[in-house]
Structures are given as structure tokens and as C-alpha cells.
Amino acid sequence: MAYEHILAERQGAVLVLTLNRPDRLNAAPPALFDELRDALARLDGARAVLLAGAGRAFCSGADVGGGALGADDPGEATYAALTDQYNPTMLAIADLGVPVVSAVRGPAAGIGCSLALAADFCVASETAYFLQAFVNIGLVPDGGASWMLPRLIGRARAAEMMLLGERVPAAKALDWGMIHRVVADEALDAEALALATRLAAGPTVALGLMRRALGRAMESDYAAALAAEADAQRTARGSADSTEGGMAFLQKRKPAFQGR
Numbered sequence: 001m002a003y004e005h006i007l008a009e010r011q012g013a014v015l016v017l018t019l020n021r022p023d024r025l026n027a028a029p030p031a032l033f034d035e036l037r038d039a040l041a042r043l044d045g046a047r048a049v050l051l052a053g054a055g056r057a058f059c060s061g062a063d064v065g066g067g068a069l070g071a072d073d074p075g076e077a078t079y080a081a082l083t084d085q086y087n088p089t090m091l092a093i094a095d096l097g098v099p100v101v102s103a104v105r106g107p108a109a110g111i112g113c114s115l116a117l118a119a120d121f122c123v124a125s126e127t128a129y130f131l132q133a134f135v136n137i138g139l140v141p142d143g144g145a146s147w148m149l150p151r152l153i154g155r156a157r158a159a160e161m162m163l164l165g166e167r168v169p170a171a172k173a174l175d176w177g178m179i180h181r182v183v184a185d186e187a188l189d190a191e192a193l194a195l196a197t198r199l200a201a202g203p204t205v206a207l208g209l210m211r212r213a214l215g216r217a218m219e220s221d222y223a224a225a226l227a228a229e230a231d232a233q234r235t236a237r238g239s240a241d242s243t244e245g246g247m248a249f250l251q252k253r254k255p256a257f258q259g260r
Contacts, residue, residue: 001042005032007054008039011193013200013259015039015046022055027063028111030085037089040096047259048200050192051102051119058104058128059112062086082142086111090144093118094215097208099199103192104128104170105185114143117152120211121195122179124170125188130178135165151218153178203241204259 001008005028007018017039019026040049053059062081093100093115102119109131116122116130132141132149140146141162149158153176161168170182183191199207209232216228236242240260248255 001039003035003039005029006035006039008042010046011050012197013045013047014050014193014196015043015048016050016052016193016196019051019053019059021063022053022057024063025057025060025107026053026055026112027060028115029063030081032063033085033089037092040089040092043098045259046098046200047202047204048098048196049096049100050196051100051115052189052192053103053105053112055106056127057106058102058108058116059110060107061110061112061133086143090114090118095212097212098204099196099202099207099211101192101196101199103188104130104179105188107131109133110141111143111145114141114145114148117148117178118144121181121199123181123183123188123192123195124173124179125183125185126170127185128170128173128182129167130161130170130173131165131167132161133165135163149178152176200259201257203236203239203245203255203257205239205241206236209236 005019005021007016007020009016017036019028019032021027021032099121100119101121101123102116104116104122104124106127107129108116110133113130113132132145134141145162149161157176160166168176168178170179173179174182181191213228213232216224220228241255241257244257245255
């Protein structure tokens with residue numbers, strides 16, 4: 001399906017979603033998040049998702065010039081955009097049954113930072129940086145940043161990002177444990193796609209259950225996590241990929257997972 005603000009294409013079993021507003025550093029109007037959500041609902045057999053940005057940026061934040069803040073009543077317009085468009089897309093990513101990789105080049109700012117960090121794996125180029133600049137314009141972080149950042153990097157570093165609004169270069173983000181890999185700029189696309197392709201070749205049912213368990217574990221206690229694992233294991237054990245994995249182990253060969 002053709003979109004106005006994003007590109008959606010298949011690379012094997014990977015659905016590649018590219019924010020495609022390079023002239024605005026991929027600043028995201030609410031409609032862009034609607035398109036992302038629509039594309040995520042059309043996996044059509046894709047077994048992993050790769051999020052990327054066209055040009056020299058991943059995403060420079062919400063496109064406030066494009067109407068994200070509104071003119072007549074900016075507070076209400078912003079609230080509506082978040083609750084009706086941005087937030088449902090972030091939740092759709094969290095609820096997705098396949099792994100998600102983000103490839104970050106240049107800025108991942110504002111809600112673009114939240115989008116990048118919502119992935120299971122964030123691969124960044126040496127030019128990448130992460131920014132919560134809301135304080136500089138009298139706003140507060142959104143897109144789930146106030147939930148994600150303390151869990152990823154701890155309260156102190158989250159406060160540094162949110163209250164000071166300073167850039168966090170890729171190398172520091174890696175040192176903080178906020179992202180997973182830093183690669184040369186020219187290698188970013190290939191490295192991120194290779195990782196997504198590797199995940200797409202895995203046991204999709206089990207991987208989806210794992211990512212959901214990780215999300216729930218952030219909120220549940222130990223006993224609840226154990227119970228959730230038991231439920232997930234019951235589902236995974238009944239999958240075709242689990243049967244294939246067991247047979248491959250016994251036959252001393254590499255499993256050929258089919259995503260079922």
C-alpha cells in the first residue's frame with residue numbers, strides 16, 4: 001500500500017517502514033503515526049519489522065509546523081493528537097507479535113526518540129544522537145518516554161535527559177545501555193537489516209511471547225512473571241516451530257523455523 005509520509009516495503013520476511021520526510025528531518029505529523037499503525041496492522045506474513053528514517057535523520061520529533069500542536073487551542077490539539085494518533089501507534093508497537101528493530105541515523109528527538117527506543121533492538125550510527133528537548137520549548141516528554149527512559153537507563157540519567165534537554169550521542173547511549181549497537185554510518189542499513197533478518201528467521205511465536213513477557217515484567221511482581229512465563233511456555237510448546245526446534249536438536253541440525 002502507498003502512503004504519503006512513510007515507505008513500506010518487504011525485504012524477505014522483514015517489513016521495512018521508513019519515515020519518508022527527509023526535507024524535514026522526518027518530523028512526524030500525526031498522520032505519519034496513523035500510517036505507521038496501518039502498516040503494522042498489515043504484516044501479511046512478515047516476521048520482523050525494521051523502523052528507519054530516510055536521509056540524514058531518523059526522526060526530529062513531532063512536526064509542530066504541520067499542525068501537531070494546533071493553532072486555536074494548542075493544548076487540546078496536542079492532547080487529541082497524542083491520545084488518538086501517536087499513543088495508539090506506540091501501543092501497537094508494544095503489542096506486536098513480531099520483533100522490531102530501529103535503525104537510527106542522525107537525530108532521534110522528541111517522540112522520534114520514543115519511537116526508536118520502542119524497538120526491541122536499537123542500532124545507531126556514529127552520527128546518531130538521542131534528545132528529549134521538550135524542556136527547551138516548555139513541554140514535557142511524550143510517546144512513553146517518561147515510562148521507557150527510567151527503565152532503560154535509570155531515574156538519574158532519565159532526569160538528565162528530560163530536565164536538561166541535552167543531546168545524548170550514540171556512544172554515550174550505548175554506554176548507558178539505552179541502545180544495543182553503534183556502527184559506522186555507511187554500515188547502518190545493512191547491519192540493521194541483517195539483525196532484523198536474523199530475528200525474522202527465528203521462532204516467531206516464541207519471540208512474540210518473549211517481547212510481551214518483557215513488557216509485562218516491567219509492571220508485574222515476581223510471582224506474576226512466573227505465571228505469565230508458564231502461560232507463554234504452554235503456547236510456545238504447542239507451536240510448529242517448537243516441534244521443529246526439538247527435532248533439529250535431536251538430529252543435530254539447524255532448525256528451519258516457519259513462524260508458526
